[in-house]
Amino acid sequence: MSNNKIDGKQIASQVTEKVQERVERLKEQGVTPGLAVVLVGNNPASQTYVNNKTKTCERLGMHSVMIELEENITEQELLKHVETLNNDKKIHGILVQLPLPKQIDEDRVIAAISPLKDVDGFHPESVGKMMIGQPTFLSCTPFGIMKLLEYSDVEIAGKHAVIIGRSNIVGKPMGQLLLQKDATVTYCHSKTKDLHTFTKQADILVVATGRAKMIDASFIKEGAVVIDVGINRDEHNKLCGDVDFASAQAVASKITPVPGGVGPMTIAMLMENTCLAAENTLIN
């Protein structure tokens, strides 16, 4: 099948256009949404992502602060920065870019962020609320995938969604969000035996394996919707996903590319969450 590509860049720009309108309304009420992005160390991919986040903020008229810290910073020092941001009235959203260096306990840092400013949706309080369907900040990648499915008119209720991957920031919340829309959900992971048996049943297949081009057409049911969360480099150092796009595109009814699929949505949903955090200050 051709012409079945889900254009994440285009959908992300539709989402950010709506966020921009909300930003303008907030500014009329004297509130400029503010995002603080904390980057620890010199990971080049992380540097690119945080730069894109602050640039997008600026483009949408939001206030943004980038805090760059040394690779060898202690956990205590990092926690102090988080505390300062928790108390900063100009900052509505706080994001600590992951991964963090090994001397720092990621869970402890995430738990230190005020749940009111947890625009990544990683805080245990946000995750708990998401699990029981209460309004909260949703983890940006799975939230972005739900938007991609909505904008692409993919029916979810009654469909069998198979998620490959069980990370706290993508796989686990992805399954929950699909379940809330009445999908039947199966989780697969690195210890799953006979992966094909499960993936071949998927109407919606979400792939977050972290292994370049691992999923080809042989894993996919004819007409399935395929969502690729991976970001890898192939043998020619070219960006690619966890799905072998050329092979999978021939059997999928709809499929996200890499780049230009899920990635741009992650940043768009971060903008939406930051805007929501600022709006919440007018209600609370």
Ligand SMILES: Nc1nc2c(c(=O)[nH]1)N[C@@H](CN(C=O)c1ccc(C(=O)N[C@@H](CCC(=O)O)C(=O)O)cc1)CN2
């Ligand atoms: N605190 C967080 N850390 C990390 C998150 C997160 O949501 N919060 N997610 C990922 C990285 N990430 C955002 O931070 C992210 C990854 C990829 C993209 C993206 O737009 N990718 C492009 C390709 C970019 C390239 O050229 O390399 C695409 O897929 O089209 C955006 C955000 C881990 N850490």
